[in-house]
Amino acid sequence: MNSRLRILAFALLGLLLLPLGAVTSALSAAPAQALSVTGHGTGVLWSKDHTSWLGNYLLGDGNFGYCLEAQKPVPGASAIEYVDGPGTGRYSRDDAARLSYIARTWGAPTDRLDTAAAQLATWTITGLSPHDQAYYAQRADGDAGEVLFRANTMLGIANGEGGASRGAWVDLGLNVAGSGGSVISQLRVDYLAGTRTIDPGRYSGTMTLRGATFGDGSRTMTVRNGEAQPIRPDQSGGRAAVSVDVEYRDLPFGASFVLGRNTGAGQSLLISSTTTMAVHATASSVGPNDLPFQPRVQTTASAPVAAPGASLHDELRLDVHPDSPTGGEWPVYRRPDGALAPIPVVITSVLLGPFGTRPLESATAPVGAPVVCTVERLVESGPGTVHSEPCTVSAAGYYVWMDSIDPGRTPADRGGGRIGAWQSAFGVADETTVVPAALEIRTAASDSTLDGPACVRDRLAVSGLPAGIDPLRVVSTLLGPLTSAPSAGSVPVDWQKYPVAGSVTTIVAADGEHDSPCIAVTRPGFYYFLVDSPEVPDAATQTPFIAGFSDRRVHAEESVAFAPPPSATPSASPQPQALASTGAPVGLGPVGISAAVIAIMGGLAALGLTLRSRR
Structure with a gap:
């Protein structure tokens, strides 16, 4: 046979080859080992320099390899390590398929010109520059x-119909018809030139039935691709449930190849070892029976955090509990037209809330829990993910979905008698949404003026607080006495240095008016309240359920002026003691106090009415 006919013969052989599924290799299965190039294999040596080689190289284990990197030196004496070629990431999927095809088809030809041509084709793929x-x-x-x-003929064959392939798969057809049926497996190859179904009878595989037997009564048989086999389904409980597995092994195709990685500066090698692939497929066909099953729903609220007025829905992931008598498979019923369809179920979703604290998980909801809405979703497609109808939340608080399946909602002729009841737990974290509170607090001092020592309270008008919350701790701090009133609405620069008359905590658990404990005011001067409220976090969402608040501004409603009445004027005023250096009197005296009070009252009048709000 001449060389050109030999190449065409290889091309015809390529039509019979098929890479399918998981790739295996005798070399890749072996432990990593370092080899060396022992010399030239088959090829040609340039007569002009008696050095330049075009062909393959022989390795110490008897394999051959083609150089992959024309720009680098010859492999030399450096150690060679076998690795998965596509796994190196050096080559595209198509180029890997071409290299794999060359390694399998012309990896170690005995004809020196074929070997030289294969080396040239390899370099053409990997780069000649x-x-x-x-x-x-x-x-x-x-x-x-x-x-x-x-x-170039080799490259044309690799790129042509029946040449190099990226991969392959098996299509499995199963027909169950009462007490009979058939099964057939078709091998399909993803050639570079296009996808193609392999002609029948070219390859042998192993087929295994469950729930049926072959014509000879066995459950396992060696079959050939594209050839139908009659089967007899098992009859058990009024349901024909047949599944089939098929596996084809040692198929020498696909994009896998062994690369001999050079540990030195020389070229790596395309190893002549043949790689193989195994493919596997499973198919099943079921009919109705009377076995019960237990549906379940794994649910997630559409949003962990929302605002008042938002629409919430429940994401419903429907499947069958694996411990069901049906073994985790969703049963079917037979429709009037004879077709099989999944047994339908109705999922009822209830949105409960608002609650003042994050609900704790329990089997059932608290008695009397508030209900936002109840919605239903008919699912006729079996397992999968659907959404409930939306519900609108109007107030701050925590909301939680609960879901259930009532078998009575499915007619008996559609399989309702086989459905097990299902109910979700209450307070599941994934089912909970928090709507942060838009809290508002308006504050006012219990007294705006004092003419003598007294006890002053901070009056808190609270709104927007969700019902049932854990009580808040609101801290009121009274600053003073000051000799003059700061500007209205300002934050005094040195307010931290102001004297503190006292600080009290008010426990607030609901909307309404709340008076703080009183703070004693004993010295004349100007006073004003500061109010602080800590943040109430929601740990599950890292979102404040109730935002913290702190206002350092001066407000008239929060201010107190203590101005005692003037004392009676004595008949004779003693001479005030003067300082040695300035002549200034020691202390304010009645006139000084009166002046200070007048200044405080004037400043207080200038403050105006200011409301303190917190949201």
């Missing part, structure tokens, strides 16, 4: 043209 094919083909001396022709 800065030279061209003719530059390397000249190493074949007078056969350079033939080598060039064969190399």
Whole structure:
């Protein structure tokens, strides 16, 4: 057979080859080992320098390899390590398929020109730069043209119909008809030239039935691709449930190849070892029976955090509990037209709330829990993910979904008698949404003026607080006495240095008016309240359920002026004691106090009415 006919023969052989599924290799299965190149394999040596080689190299384990990197030196004496070629990431999926095809088809030919052509084809795939094919083909001396022709013929075969392939799969057809049926497996290949179904009878595989037997009574049989086999389904409980597995092994196709990685500066190698692939497929066909099953719903609220007025829905992931008598498979019923369809169920979703604290998980909801809405979703498609109808939340607080399936909602002729009842737990974290509170607090001092020592309270008008919350701790701090009133609405620069008359905590658990404990005011001067409220966090969402608040501004409603009445004027005023250096009197005296009070009252009048709000 001449060389060109030999190449065409390889091409025809390629039509029979098929890579399907998981790739295996005798080399890749072996432990990693370092090998060395022992010398030239088959090929041609350029007569002009007696050095330039075009062909494969022989390794210490008897395998051959083609150089992959034309720009690098020859492999030399460096150690060679076998690795998965596509796994190196050096080559595209299509180029990996071409290299795999060359390694399998022309990995170790005995004809020296075929070997030289295969090396040239390999370099053409991986890169010839800065030279061209003719530059390397000249190493074949007078056969350079033939080598060039064969190399391009090989590349044409690899790229053509039945040549290199990216992968493959098996299509499995199962037909169950009462007490009979058939099964057939078709091998399909993803060739670079296009997808193709392999002709029947080319490959053998192993097929295993569950719930049925082959014509000879066995459950396992060696079958050939594209050839139908009659089956007899098992009859059990009024339901025909048949599944089939098929596996084809040692199929020498696909994009896998073994790369001999050079640990030195020389070229890595395309190893001639043949890689194989195994493919597997499963199919099943079911009919109705009387076995009960237990549906379940895994649910998630549409949003962990929302605002008042938002629409919430429940994400419903429907499946069958694996401990069901049906073994985790969703049963079917037979429709009037004879077709099989999943047994339908009605999922009832109830949105409960608002609650003042994050609900704790329990089997049932608290008695009398508030209900926002109740919605239903008919699911006729079996397992999968659907959404409930939306519900609108109007107030702050925590909301939680609960879901249930009532078998009585499905008619008996559609399989209702086989459904087990289901109810979700209450307070599941994934089912809970928090609507943060828009809290508002208006504050006012119990007294705006004092003419003598007294006890002053901070009056808190609270709104927007969700019912049932854990009580808040609101801290009121009374600053003073000051000799003058700061500007209305201002935050005094040195307010931290102001004297503190007292600080009290008010426990607030609901909307309404709340008086703080009183703070004693014993010295004349100007006073004003500061109010602080800590944040109430929701740990599950890292979102404040109730935002913290702190206002350092001066407000008239929060201010107190203590101005005692003037004392009676004595008949004779003693001479005030003067300071040695300035002559200024010691202390304010009645006139000084009166002046200070007048200043305080004037400042207080200038403050105006200011409301303190917190949201």
